[in-house]
Amino acid sequence: MNSLKLRLFRVLLLCAGTGLLVAGCSNDDDSPRELSSKTTLTLSKYYNDKGATTLPTWGRNDKAGLFAADQSVPEAVYAAPIQxxxxxxxxxxxxxxPQHAASTVVAFWPSDADLRCENGTLKTVVPTAQTGSxxxxxxxxxxxxxxxxxxxxxxxxNLFCTMYVSVKKGNYSVSKAVVKANGGEGIAGELTIGIDDWSASASAQTITVTLPAPLDCSKETQLIPVMIAPVALSQGYTVTLTDTDGNSFSVGKTEPVTLEAGGKxxxxxxxxxxxxxxxxCGDNMVYMIDAGLANETTYKDAVTWSWDATEAAAVLGLDKSRCNHLDDCKPVDNGKKLLCTSSYNWCVLLDIATKEVLFHTTATPNAHSAELLPGNRIVVACSGGESSGNNSIQLYDISQPNRILYQSALGSAHGVVWNETTQRLYAIGGQSLQIYKLKDWETAAPSLELEKTVQTPQGGLHDMSYVNSNTLCIGxxxxxxxxxxxxxxxxMMLFSASTAIKSINYNDETGELWYTDSTNPEGSQSWSTQTIRYSTDKNASTETRTIKVPDLDVYKVRVMNW
Structure with missing residues (x-):
């Protein structure tokens, strides 16, 4: 009997050992099984349709989605926030x-997002037709x-990048914007994101934003938000905007641009x-205005951009009181930059978008105008005075502030204009129009060779502007x-009684003129005016309209866009 009990006990021990062995070996079978996972999810900010950021929080009725990304086509599972x-x-x-092995999972919000997980990638859609949300x-x-x-x-x-198309203040309303990659890259449509490296590609090259209501730009600069794929654009992009009159205009970049996921x-x-x-310009200020928004009594509601010259005091090394007496603000480089001069002996090249001073000199006595020349060089007209730099035009290189490369005498120098077609520089002063050609331009010691001097019909010249390749306007x-x-x-008979035209701009295609005239001075100076004048006929007896600038001693007006 005892022998039988001993045998039974041994069998039980053997069975127990076998069971333990089986249990231990079952760890090697780590096939997927249903299990619970504690997961902490943090929402990060995203760029919203107002040009700012939104930092979302988990709501009581929210849910998050989760994919087991190691599976080929996993179904999403959902859970509500515990906190x-x-x-x-x-x-x-x-x-x-798997119960024991590591797994890759992808979580997302909102839970109803159009997001799929397929073979190690996430797939969603960046709409090709958007509304600005x-x-x-x-x-x-x-x-x-x-x-x-x-x-x-x-x-x-955020899986997307947000592009903000900035539309400058002006007398118009925008109804549509079309974004296109210059290099042909996909920026919308089906977006595929590699889960391993989060790399992205998209299927469509164009996004069209049709706004629910026209965007009124008459009061302030406006933003049009665009959801766009996070990709690298090898040749930049172009945004074409259409206003409510059917006119189109564009903005963009031609250099490479990287659009970051979650960025802007x-x-x-x-x-x-x-x-x-x-x-x-006048005093220490430069203003841009939309003439269509200005009226006869004020320009304030029409301002689209401004610059206070005292902001450049540190760069110029001058007291703020000397950052004054602005007397020119000439658009150059296709309207991307301004050449500003002051009779307080300085000149700057200003980037309009950033207001960065790209070049400066304080060696230009009584500077009255400047011009951008080929090869990143600048010429400045320095008017009357007693120093060696007065009554001359001076040549500079943008990379060398305050270093005069060349100087040529011109009494009461007031204006300089470069003509790309004739490859000549034209300069005025007193009763002379001097014509120069570039000399030794590719060397470190360039100069200006005086080719011809033309006597003008009248003296007291104050301004010269480019009209076309064969015509200059002189006043x-x-x-x-x-x-x-x-x-x-x-x-031009409109000015037959004028003795002090400070600036003059003429459009030969439309016959329009914008100018300043201090024949009857206004403001605190004998040479200033507080009226910007417009005419549609160069031989009329009076101007067509005026814009008052009552708080500034204005010297010159230029035309950014006719």
Whole structure:
């Protein structure tokens, strides 16, 4: 009997050992099974449709989605936040995953987002047709053993980039914007994101934003938000905008641009080419205005851009009181920059978009105008005075502030204009128009060779502007159009009684003129005016309209866009 009991006990021990062995060996079978996973999810900020950021929090009725990304085509599982009301919350997901091995999971919000997981990628859609609103999809990934006490954590960031198309203040309303990659890259449509490296590609090259209501730009600069794929654009992009009159204008970049997931990209200001934009200066201020928004009594509501010259005091090394007496603000480089001069002996090249001073000199006594020349060089007209630099035109290189490369005498120098077609520099002063050609331009010691001096019909010259490749507009005591080829001056009878035209701009295609005239001075100076004048006929008896600038001693007005 005892022998039988002993044998039975041995069998039980053997069975127990076998069971333990089987249990131990079962760890090697780590096939997916249903398990619970503690997951901490943190929502990050995203760029909204107002040009600012939104930092979302988990709501009581929110849910987050989760993919087991190691599976070929996993179904999403969902869970509600355990700690609603904050940016960060713990979730308890139930999903199919290995019990012991690490798994890669992707979480996302909102839970109803059009997001799929397929063969190691995420797929969603960046709409090719948008309305100017932003609908983010926030997602993140983690690789961990999902059923451990620690669980896993993820920060969810926007899968898209937000582009803000800046539309400059002006007398127009925008109804549509079309974004296109110059290099042919996909920026919308089906967006595929590699889960391993978060790299992205898209299927469509164009996004069209049709606004629910026209965007009124008459009061301030406006932004059009665009959801766009986070890709690298090898040749930049172009945004074409259409106003409510059917006119189109564009803004963009031609250099490479990288659009970051969760980030933003700001375009330069898009400026309609179908509005008249002026730039004028006086005292320490430069203003740009949309002439269509200005009226006879004030320009204030029409200002689209401004610059206070005292901001350049540190760069110039001058007291702020000397950052005054601005007497020119000439647009150059296709309207991207301004050449500003002051009779307080300085000149700057200013980037309009950033207001950065790209070049400066304080060696230009009584500077009255400047011009951008080929090869990143600048010539400055220095008017009357007693120093060695007065009554001359001075040559500079943008990379060498305050270093005069060359100087040529010109009494009472007031204006300089470069003509790309004739490859000549034209300069005025007193009663002379001097014509120069570039000499030794590719060397370190360039100069200006005086080729010809032309006597003008009147003295007291104050301004000269480019009209076309064969015509210059000259003003001071009266005003004339100079025919370069025929060497002939034609008087504009509108100015037959003028003795102090400070600036004059003429459009030969439309017959329009914008000018300043201090024949009857206004303001605190004998040479200043407080009226910007406009005419549609160079031979009329009076101007067509005026814009008052009652708080500034104005010297010159220039035309950014006719």
């Amino acid at each position: 609603p009301g904050s940016q960060k919350s713990l979730f308890l997901f139930t999903l199919s995953a 932003v609908a983010p999809i926030l997602a993140g990934k983690a690789t961990a053993r999902l059923n451990t006490y620690e669980g896993c954590s993820m920060e969810l960031t 990209h700001d375009t330069d200001d898009a400026r309609s080419s179908f509005v008249t934009e002026l730039v004028f 001071g005591r009266r005003a004339y159009l100079y025919d370069i080829g025929a060497n002939r001056f034609t008087e």
